[in-house]
Structure formats: C-alpha cells, structure tokens
Amino acid sequence: MRMTVRERVLCSLVAGLCGLGFSNLGVKQSGVLAKEGDAVTGREIYVNTCMLCHGIDGRGVRGLQFVPPPADLTSLAVQSRLDGSLFRRIHDGKPNTVMGAWKHALSDEEIWDVLAYVRTFRIESPGQP
Ligand code: HEC
Known part of the structure; x- marks a missing residue:
C-alpha cells in the first residue's frame, strides 16, 4: 500500500469536496x-x-x-x-x-x-x- 491512511482520508475528502462543488456548479466554469x-x-x-x-x-x-x-x-x-x-x-x-x-x-x-x-x-x- 503506497498511501497512508491519513493521505487516503485527505484524498477522498478533497475528491468529495470537488465532486460536490462540480455537481452544484452545473454549467458554470469550474474553479469558481x-x-x-x-x-x-x-x-x-x-x-x-x-x-x-x-x-x-x-x-x-x-x-x-x-x-x-x-x-x-x-x-x-x-x-x-x-x-x-x-x-x-x-x-x-x-x-x-x-x-x-x-x-x-x-x-x-x-x-x-x-x-x-x-x-x-x-x-x-x-x-x-
Ligand atoms: C414579499 C416581498 C419581498 C420579496 C419577494 C423579497 N423581499 Fe427582500 N425585502 C423585503 C422587505 C419588506 C425587506 C425589509 C425592508 C426593511 O427592513 O426596511 C427586504 C429586505 C431585503 C434585503 C435587505 C436586508 C436587510 O437586512 O436590511 C435584501 C438584501 C433583500 N431583501 C434581498 C432579497 C432577495 C435576494 C430576494 C429574492 C430571493 C428578496 N429580497 C425577496 C421584501 C421582499
């Protein structure tokens, strides 16, 4: 296993936040x-x-x-x-x-x-x- 637990938690957190952001943003520019x-x-x-x-x-x-x-x-x-x-x-x-x-x-x-x-x-x- 290359990632530590802490890294994996951080990773999924970031991915989750991004996913949430994008689904809410709809057609809007990403990154806003x-x-x-x-x-x-x-x-x-x-x-x-x-x-x-x-x-x-x-x-x-x-x-x-x-x-x-x-x-x-x-x-x-x-x-x-x-x-x-x-x-x-x-x-x-x-x-x-x-x-x-x-x-x-x-x-x-x-x-x-x-x-x-x-x-x-x-x-x-x-x-x-
Ligand atoms: C049914 C009428 C009505 C609708 C619909 C309405 N407002 Fe208001 N709005 C008011 C009244 C009345 C006040 C309070 C004025 C005061 O306190 O002097 C107010 C105050 C405000 C204020 C100032 C708040 C403050 O603390 O002084 C903002 C900002 C605002 N409205 C935005 C909006 C937005 C955005 C919408 C639509 C999502 C909206 N209003 C829909 C009647 C309405």
Whole structure:
C-alpha cells in the first residue's frame, strides 16, 4: 500500500469536496468558488423571486402596501453590508417584515448567485448618503 491512511482520508475528502462543488456548479466554469456566486444565474433567480418586491432595478416596487416597504437594494445601507450578513438575511429572512426566509426555496448556491446579482446594483447608487 503506497498511501497512508491519513493521505487516503485527505484524498477522498478533497475528491468529495470537488465532486460536490462540480455537481452544484452545473454549467458554470469550474474553479469558481461557490461563494463568489454567478450573477447571470442570479439574475434569473432575482427576476423570478425577488423582483416582485424589490423591482427590476433593486429600488423597490412603488405602490406596495408592505410595512416596512422592501429594502432599496442599491442603497448604501444594503450594499455596505458584508456578503455573509446579506447571505444570512436572504437565507433566514427578516423578522417582522415580508422578507421571507429563502432557504426553503433556494439552495445555498442559488442564494450566493442571487447575492452576486444584488451586488451588481451597487454601481448604480451615486449620491447615496
Ligand atoms: C414579499 C416581498 C419581498 C420579496 C419577494 C423579497 N423581499 Fe427582500 N425585502 C423585503 C422587505 C419588506 C425587506 C425589509 C425592508 C426593511 O427592513 O426596511 C427586504 C429586505 C431585503 C434585503 C435587505 C436586508 C436587510 O437586512 O436590511 C435584501 C438584501 C433583500 N431583501 C434581498 C432579497 C432577495 C435576494 C430576494 C429574492 C430571493 C428578496 N429580497 C425577496 C421584501 C421582499
């Protein structure tokens, strides 16, 4: 036997992680970290699940009666938050608002994707406080 037990454990761990990564990545470029998310896939998810409230430009749909109204995703208040914090928010929802927990509908991978798309709103926020 050429490999030690430790080496074999490490090997299968790495192979397992890669396999998992690739199966989740689907058609995406391999080598992209799951955490980076794919804004193109994210856009599709956004249009289907978030646009209803947050609007096509992320600034929120006018005329909704929700209290509080959907967050302005272009705002500094949202864009200055760390990825992990926004991920949690999308994953678990925001208590006492209509912002639901998307963990039931979306995989972690899909949440990173939609977050990557939400990040594209950042550049369209000149003149924010
Ligand atoms: C039913 C309406 C609705 C839908 C659908 C919705 N949101 Fe929200 N969202 C809200 C509301 C309401 C808030 C809270 C605003 C506030 O607290 O001022 C919010 C807040 C947020 C925030 C800011 C969180 C924070 O802590 O301030 C982010 C980011 C966000 N939504 C992303 C998303 C994404 C991504 C989706 C789609 C997966 C989505 N939302 C779907 C209504 C919605």
